[in-house]
Amino acid sequence: MYLHGRNVLREILKLEPKKLKIKKVLFTDQKNVDRELEELKEHTAKKGYRMEVVPPEKLFNLSREKKHQGVVINLKEFPYTSLETLLDKIMEKKRSLLVLLDRIQDPHNLGAIIRSSVAAGADGVIITEKASVEVTPAVVKVSTGLVFRIPIVRVVNMARTIETLKEEGFWTYAATMEGEPYYSVSFTDKAALIFGNEGKGIRHLVKKKSDYLVSIPMCEGIDSLNVAASAAIMLFEYRRQWALREGVNP
Amino acid sequence: MYLHGRNVLREILKLEPKKLKIKKVLFTDQKNVDRELEELKEHTAKKGYRMEVVPPEKLFNLSREKKHQGVVINLKEFPYTSLETLLDKIMEKKRSLLVLLDRIQDPHNLGAIIRSSVAAGADGVIITEKASVEVTPAVVKVSTGLVFRIPIVRVVNMARTIETLKEEGFWTYAATMEGEPYYSVSFTDKAALIFGNEGKGIRHLVKKKSDYLVSIPMCEGIDSLNVAASAAIMLFEYRRQWALREGVNP
Numbered sequence: 264m265y266l267h268g269r270n271v272l273r274e275i276l277k278l279e280p281k282k283l284k285i286k287k288v289l290f291t292d293q294k295n296v297d298r299e300l301e302e303l304k305e306h307t308a309k310k311g312y313r314m315e316v317v318p319p320e321k322l323f324n325l326s327r328e329k330k331h332q333g334v335v336i337n338l339k340e341f342p343y344t345s346l347e348t349l350l351d352k353i354m355e356k357k358r359s360l361l362v363l364l365d366r367i368q369d370p371h372n373l374g375a376i377i378r379s380s381v382a383a384g385a386d387g388v389i390i391t392e393k394a395s396v397e398v399t400p401a402v403v404k405v406s407t408g409l410v411f412r413i414p415i416v417r418v419v420n421m422a423r424t425i426e427t428l429k430e431e432g433f434w435t436y437a438a439t440m441e442g443e444p445y446y447s448v449s450f451t452d453k454a455a456l457i458f459g460n461e462g463k464g465i466r467h468l469v470k471k472k473s474d475y476l477v478s479i480p481m482c483e484g485i486d487s488l489n490v491a492a493s494a495a496i497m498l499f500e501y502r503r504q505w506a507l508r509e510g511v512n513p
Numbered sequence: 514m515y516l517h518g519r520n521v522l523r524e525i526l527k528l529e530p531k532k533l534k535i536k537k538v539l540f541t542d543q544k545n546v547d548r549e550l551e552e553l554k555e556h557t558a559k560k561g562y563r564m565e566v567v568p569p570e571k572l573f574n575l576s577r578e579k580k581h582q583g584v585v586i587n588l589k590e591f592p593y594t595s596l597e598t599l600l601d602k603i604m605e606k607k608r609s610l611l612v613l614l615d616r617i618q619d620p621h622n623l624g625a626i627i628r629s630s631v632a633a634g635a636d637g638v639i640i641t642e643k644a645s646v647e648v649t650p651a652v653v654k655v656s657t658g659l660v661f662r663i664p665i666v667r668v669v670n671m672a673r674t675i676e677t678l679k680e681e682g683f684w685t686y687a688a689t690m691e692g693e694p695y696y697s698v699s700f701t702d703k704a705a706l707i708f709g710n711e712g713k714g715i716r717h718l719v720k721k722k723s724d725y726l727v728s729i730p731m732c733e734g735i736d737s738l739n740v741a742a743s744a745a746i747m748l749f750e751y752r753r754q755w756a757l758r759e760g761v762n763p
């Protein structure tokens with residue numbers, strides 16, 4: 264897949280090259296564009312990635328995006344993390360926040376939720392393999408490249424994943440229209456927040472497996488918020504409660 | 514402008530026809546599509562709007578959208594509200610929440626913020642005339658038609674608007690990177706929350722006029738949230754505080 268933009272490249276340069284399957288990083292062949300681009304080129308070369316300079320039209324053709332900022336990255340595939348690897352990584356943590364997405368379909372929503380998850384300090388985002396958008400160039404763009412800063416896990420069975428997380432000490436909170444107001448819930452240190460499909464919400468079985476149903480009370484006559492807005496509100500409520508408990512900004 | 518979709522038409526049908534400049538409502542000429550569409554047709558006829566049935570290809574050509582759901586609305590212009598009209602309307606209210614947007618440029622962000630504003634029970638959204646996206650078909654779509662349920666005001670001078678609101682008893686809160694954590698702020702009953710441009714934030718003069726600078730503490734190394742996420746978090750914090758104060762779900 265072809266990714267573009269300087270923020271995205273900057274995030275990629277923070278990672279170990281062996282963690283990514285990068286075929287090539289392409290830069291504009293325009294001379295003296297700006298100092299920032301020169302620095303990115305040097306950094307990319309140091310990391311040992313294959314590079315090529317091409318006319319800006321080619322960058323546009325590959326990325327289908329005018330605002331490519333002189334940078335296109337050819338990535339073989341997005342580096343998903345396995346559930347096991349994620350669990351290993353967070354096992355020892357006293358506090359951990361996970362985000363579970365049950366069949367989110369809009370790339371804009373997935374990208375926005377990933378961005379908010381990183382900002383709230385979440386340890387991972389778990390998505391369903393079926394009937395869900397995967398990490399596409401649009402998702403990477405909306406996440407402003409932050410998709411490379413958090414493990415993204417794809418699972419076949421979300422209900423079973425919830426069972427596994429419970430065994431690991433997580434409490435699970437499903438965002439629904441019914442259920443307790445989110446601000447009356449005391450989130451546990453290890454919490455998994457679950458959000459559902461844009462039209463249909465969380466599937467029945469997934470909801471049934473969850474420990475708590477949590478709602479966001481809203482204006483009469485309105486029956487839903489955008490899922491990325493709901494996620495932002497609940498993720499930062501978790502962070503707010505934690506900050507107040509610890510007496511510091513985490 | 515050409516709007517599309519059933520939710521949008523449903524919102525429009527709730528309004529007085531004289532408040533809108535609707536040229537025509539176009540429906541698909543396919544027979545027996547579904548009961549819902551038939552009901553929308555009847556309702557549209559009752560309201561006295563000009564109607565036309567056309568082939569679905571024409572609906573696609575007008576709306577440039579595959580998911581037009583058999584409905585396209587030809588609207589002469591979006592019905593903005595004047596600041597004076599909005600102030601008249603809320604003058605007597607004990608509690609009022611306004612959302613001020615200083616040069617938001619992405620239609621997706623404007624639509625999402627309008628949707629969250631309605632859900633949080635805000636009384637109006639005020640945008641800048643210059644260097645700001647206006648209400649386009651994309652904004653209407655992302656707002657799921659809720660843009661018709663809340664006054665949208667365009668102002669020339671945001672700093673002066675803040676002065677006016679202060680005279681009307683509003684306290685103004687600017688969302689910035691610095692400033693007090695949003696959850697340590699006690700929002701007043703009459704509050705105006707201000708959000709800035711996606712890249713540059715709120716302009717200096719607008720910030721200077723604001724009563725409070727408010728921030729959303731986030732994970733180290735992350736310097737910004739998407740503005741629609743920030744707005745959702747702060748709007749619902751206002752609502753949370755109000756609900757707790759009143760002891761009910763407002």
